[in-house]
Amino acid sequence: MRDSVVNNTHEHWDIVLEPKTSFFRLNLKDVWQYRDLMWLFVRRDFVAQYKQTILGPLWHVIQPLLTTLVFLFLFGSVAKIGTDEIEPILFYMSGIAIWNYFAACLTNTSTTFVTNASIFGKVYFPRLVIPLSIVISNIIRFGIQFGLLLIFMIWYAFKGVPIVITYYWLFIPVLVILMAGIGFGLGVIISSLTTKYRDMALLLTFAVQLGMYVTPIAYPFSFLETTKYQWLVGINPLSPIVEAFRYCLFSRATVSMSALLYSFIFMIVVVVTGMLIFNKVEKDFMDTV
């Protein structure tokens, strides 16, 4: 340590590698410098997935359509759960689109370290680029599913079902960002925790499946209003987002500003914690992954 006194006078070092840097140094500037890489990852995720398939990106449409049909049969015809007087197909499709986006953000970011270990082990770039690119490439997928929903809405409008476009539509991007934030934050926390102990990853697939049932995807929030399970769906920060999404589209749902504020605060907390933990883990996860 004696030498450092002499050396540190007017030296400028671009990079200083130390065992532990401050918990709060996030290096967001680095992420910005690597923005080209982020777009290339987005592209790679999107392009590589459908190479050597015949239907290609059509798969983005087929999957939600089939899920909608199953819901229509199970929850509509068999269980006879109402849909807040929204046309059932539109009701399920909107729920599925936004839920799929959340689930994809969460599950894909949660394996960031494990699936990219081979790249991370060889080159440095801000690791945060990967989860961010996942969130972005899934927005494209969400866009396709949303487009499909719009086509159905137009078709129903021609058939005489009242569909109105209100100013609330402008609020939809905010809801998508809320969804993305929660998925990203939770995913990043899980990915950081799974570098050493894989237990969390095993829990996740199953948690996402169950999570859909405590979120008003296949049923409206109003359906639970009289039951004792209402609190369970009520504390779920995703519920207000889904309900608000439907409210924007169809002007019918159960949502309040305070519930949305709750979701917003939840998102901020999750994103900040996620980035802090991620930042701590990214430095030497290669030794434990």
Added chain:
Amino acid sequence: MSDIVIEVNHLSKQYRLGQIGTGSMAHDINRWWYRVRGKEDPYMKIGEENERTTKGNSEYVWALQEVDFKVEHGKVLGIIGRNGAGKSTLLKILSRTTAPTKGNVKIKGRVASLLEVGTGFHPELTGRENIFLNGAILGMTKNEIKHKFDDIVSFAGVERYVDTPVKRYSSGMYVRLAFSVAAHLEPEILIVDEVLAVGDAEFQKKCLGKMKDVSSNDGRTILFVSHNMTAIKNLCDSVLYMRNGRVAEMGPTNQVINNYLSHYVNSSLRQVFEDPTEAPGNELVKVKRIEVCPRLDNELSPITVNTQVDIEFEFWNYIENKTINLSLHLYTIAQECVFNVGTPALKLSKGLHKGICRIPANLLNDGIYSVSMMVVADRSSVMYHYEHAVSFEVQENRDASGWHGKWPGFVRPMLDFTLE
């Protein structure tokens, strides 16, 4: 303003051996508990050396210990040492894929590493798409890559296949493309680890040339890890010799390489133990002698590719009623096995026994080799394994050939090869 671009101070790196499971959870909790009470981490005590062949008594191992050195701008520093000496760990820290446990590293400028080429290549994407992706992973911006795209493609020689998915490439094309992207990076500091082991001879020459260009014309600093002493001699201004996680020596290329080779080779042409109590082995077998005996007219002349080398063994056998045979492994300096040969199995009596393995002239290529010996009972159970017992260097026979480069390949047999 000094010219130092890399400064490494008291750098140490600890790894945990074994598996991660509930046991490591207990360590984590213990460590956290020490930290809460403001005590030093109980698993961080400096001490045990990273000697791979002896089993340590701790679950933690120091891959690097108290490494200090500086590199000046525009210099090519070679890093040598046996496998497990800490070279790769050092490069991993410098290329920021892992963080140090203690100490620090200060760097001026952008660092790019070719720890292994082709990082992030996606088999389904085309050559073009992969050039952009790989370039960006290595730290180039899209515009930089666009600018150099044609150079990259022509350096790799894959013009025809640019729009074909790389999974259809031959492995040679794949490696050439990958190296080509990396070679067109323009970092201030370039880290190269053994990439030259791949590709054909012509491409290797191209790569070495490119490295030389990069350092002398563009004034870039290069750290170069290799087992190829010829390449190190040709390229490096100075050499860092690592041994068991520490810096053994740093200095002018020829001096350090000579010390390294002599340490590695000459001390170990023979191992003789007259007293069985001190000899390596166990209650079943003890080794009395292993010796490399070159069949040379003049004892002082070096072993060349044209020399017959006998490896002689003597050992005490303490067991009866078992069929025993000896097995010999010959390794290169990079720890690749050249061959494994065995004697016929015999019923041996108790007492001293002897074996000789004759490696004929005109078989081995030039290089440094080490010998491991195994005593095997009933053709299946290893009674004793004496790893890297002796080693020797085979030199090029300068008088005989008109060729001065390094011959490729592990062996250089004299075969019946005619031309009419």
